[in-house]
Amino acid sequence: MTIFLYKVDRFGHFYWGSNEILEYSKRRWFVNVGDTILFARGRGDELHFFGTSTVLDVNVEVQEQKTINEDSERLYVTKLQLDEVESLPSDRTLGAFMFSLTRVSNFSKPYLNFRHLGRIEEADLETLISGTINTRRSLYFGLLRHLPADWRAYLEYSSMAENSAKGRYEIDRTFPIYELQGLINKLVIQPLEISSETEPAFRKSLARMGLENPYVEAKLPDHDSESNIVRERQASRWSISKLINRAPGLLRDIQPSWKMINELLPENQEYIDTRRDGNKEWRPHRW
Known part of the structure; x- marks a missing residue:
């Protein structure tokens, strides 16, 4: 059995009353008979x-049709009779x-x-029918x-490295969510x-010292003094006082979501290969 995705708002027609599909494609x-159609819009x-x-x-x-250049091309007209949806x-x-x-x-x-x-x-x-969310993934x-993007790359590779060092990643193909959780906790x-x-x-x-807005300035050291002057002008700067003053508000905003994430994670970190909780398959991914 093969499962096909059919988008009802694309080219072709799905006739609800007669449960027929009429699809035109090049x-x-x-x-085949016995295959499954998954409908989407x-x-x-x-x-x-x-x-x-x-x-x-x-x-x-199979129909022949003329193109703009008066060439001939094939057009496949597929008619399906379906069971009840x-x-x-x-x-x-x-x-x-x-x-x-x-x-x-x-x-x-x-x-x-x-x-x-x-x-x-x-x-x-099966996931869509059962409605089961894979929590770790x-x-x-x-x-x-x-x-x-920069934070994502750093945290992803760091958590994968920690997971691999623990001997779980390649053996069980688990997603290093616990390592990612620990990194975010330590960094944020x-x-x-x-x-x-x-x-x-x-x-x-x-306020007592009269230092209301101190800055920490990050510089890139260089033996070339002339180059160093240019780099000093381009150095990143940030205010310690502003960061600390914003911390209570940021923590209040983040805490509810962070608490929910920690509650969703199962306490047992061991890999369980089941349809409900297993990762099913590791695939290379792109961001």
Whole structure:
């Protein structure tokens, strides 16, 4: 059995009353009796998977048509007779399930992995039918997707390296979500917590010393003094006082989401190879 994605708002026609598909294409659609059709509509992350059906009959006609240049080309007209359409729940969107679908390898534009008449893995169809979210995969790729490119690359490779050092990554092909969680905690959450605790005393001490807006200046050392002068002018600068003053507000904004992420992660870090919690397949991905 092969599973095909059919977008009802693309070229071709799906006749609801008679459960027929009439598809016009320049390439032959190799669909057979017994195959499954997964229906979808919409664009981008809002691509909505709304039903499935089984192919009962296939009829293919080949027509010749003229192009703009008066050349002749083949046009395949595929007519399918389908069984009754079984509806999926209304929440089956690509944006909600993309991280749990093994077909997705492009996380910046996941809809590119779901083309009209394209094939769908059986495991992904089961995921959409059951509505089961893969927690580890979703948290790992979901957190990374919403980070700036430089931070994403650093945290992804660092968490993968830590995971590999523990001997789990290549053996079990697990997503290093626990390592990523630890890195974010050390780089973001803990500094915000420390800054929030010290903010009142820090602000008072600065005021007493008359240092209301001190700066830390990062410089790139160079033996060439002339080059060093240029680099000093281009050095990155940031205000310690502003960072610490903003820490309590930032921590309040982040804490609810961070608490939810920690609650979603299962306590048992061991890899469980099941349809419900297993990673099913590791595929190279792109951002």
